[in-house]
Amino acid sequence: MAEKDLYAILGLPKNASDADIKSAYRKLAKKYHPDLYASAPASEKAAAEAKFKEINVAYGILSDPQKKAYYDRYGTDNPQHAGGGGFSGFGSEFSAGGFEDIINNIFSSFAGGRASHVDRANARIDGDDITIKLSIDLKEAAFGCDKEITVKRVEKCSDCKGMGTKNAGGMKTCPKCGGTGEKRTVQNSIFGQIVNTTVCDECHGRGKIITDPCKTCGGRGEIVKSRIVKVSVPAGVDSGQSMTYYNEGNAGKNGGANGNLIILLDVKPHPKFKRKGGDLFVEVPITFSQAALGCKVEAPTLSDKVVYVVPEATQSGTVFRLKGKGIKLLRKDTYGDLYVTIIVETPKGLNREQKNILEKFENITSASNYPKSKKN
Ligand SMILES: [Zn+2]
Ligand SMILES: [Zn+2]
Structure with missing residues (x-):
């Protein structure tokens, strides 16, 4: 499997420093961050997403001293692709922790001390x-x-x-490390001499003591x-x-x-309006008679009210679209729409007189008034 050049993905030469890698990653991650492409065309969005993933994979390897050392040596981060199989069979000879330690030591000597400076x-x-x-x-x-x-x-x-x-x-030069900020120990192992570099515990790596x-x-x-x-x-x-x-x-x-x-x-969330992108949705209740006879309603917008004429015989749930009365689209000069849903409110708590009138009214209606509920 051909592997991509992780340094090239970040726009860097092979000898880039840890600081260069971090800085290049941050720049590119900002440039291709999915948030910036939220309203971009699908193809542009997909390309940015792929690039963002690729940058993150490259940085995930190059920012990890152990993976980076392996990659620098074998040109891959995957031991399966490295060939040679240098590490196979070692696992059984060591306890898990001991094996890890040895591998870590090998990596720090491979990296020529670079990784240990991180x-x-x-x-x-x-x-x-x-x-x-x-x-x-x-x-x-x-x-x-x-x-x-x-x-x-x-x-x-x-x-x-x-x-x-x-x-x-x-401030003075740290007497313990002589100003290098590092503590070096040499260890003999079956792989030969291993130089271990750790941060000086006296000056915490600064090389100087205040x-x-x-x-x-x-x-x-x-x-x-x-x-x-x-x-x-x-x-x-x-x-x-x-x-x-x-x-x-x-x-x-x-x-x-x-x-x-x-x-x-x-x-x-707003108590009255629902939002979807630039579009706003609001419900406006009207009475049963207003719905039957037609009326003028005041539909709320986010800034003021607009008067809307509801035609006679308007059914509950009818949606009117008020063009351009929604929310301004981000960085554009266009506005979304306002969708007004008319809700017919059925009267409650009717007294005897009101009921009598409605009963009389009901008796003189027919399928021509109620084509759905009174159809034969
Ligand atoms: Zn020191
Ligand atoms: Zn200060």
């Missing part, structure tokens, strides 16, 4: 995205609205510029801040759609990019 605190790390759910009502969704939301995010400490100390002599920590951030170089963000929701949005504010998420570390702020919209 968790080092001084590597460039992009900030995480922040997703906030914003509930709005149907009117706000239909006409758009401005909202202020409170966002708690990680920011670089401005007092120490992210260094963790305000004074140049406030001796005079910044008082604002306690030496962490970052602080959590609450901010008010003004959000402008465009007319025509619907539940499940999201708005992305690029670089407004958590701060990155060591020059990594900021994450994004994603506003996930939730449109609350």
Whole structure:
């Protein structure tokens, strides 16, 4: 089976760094995210979906140090396709845990130390995205609205510029790792010498120890801040759609990019109107006599009322379509329609006199008045 070049899928050369892989993935995932193609033509939607899947598969392998090392060596992520069968038969000789450990060790030496750098605190790390759910009502969704939301995010400490100390002599090289941020151990095994690299537990991989920590951030170089963000929701949005504010998420570390702020919209149900895309549906009750004789009704819309003439002999359940009285379509200049369902309300609690009149009326009606219920 021919395998696709996972680096090419992400638009990268084979020697791309972990930071490049992450950054390329984020860009492409944003570009092909299914949310953006919700109203696209079917073929465009399917193509974006396929691309989105492909990017995710590639990133799933290249972001996992063990899978990446295997892929870099064999050009596949699937041991069945690798040929050679180098690992077959080993399983029985080791307990499950021991076998995993050995495989992990082999992978870290195959990767030439690259994979083991992933968790080092001084590597460039992009900030995480922040997703906030914003509930709005149907009117706000239909006409758009401005909202202020409170966002708690990680920011670089401005007092120490992210260094963790305000004074140049406030940090020293870690004595335990000599500034590499790594702890190396050499282990002899049946596969030869295995070099194990782990994060230095003294400096947590920074390579430096802060001796005079910044008082604002306690030496962490970052602080959590609450901010008010003004959000402008465009007319025509619907539940499940999201708005992305690029670089407004958590701060990155060591020059990594900021994450994004994603506003996930939730449109609350309306007591009167139902919605389907740009179309609105509403029920309007009228009396039995109004239905028989015809009448003018006021049909509600989201902004005002429209007067509609109901013709005589209108049956319960009749639907009238008021063109363009629905919701504006997102990023378009067209509007959906308003569908008004007429419900004939049968009178309740009639007194003797009212009943007498209705009985008299009933007796003088025939199949020409009631072609369904009085048909012969
Ligand atoms: Zn600080
Ligand atoms: Zn150290």
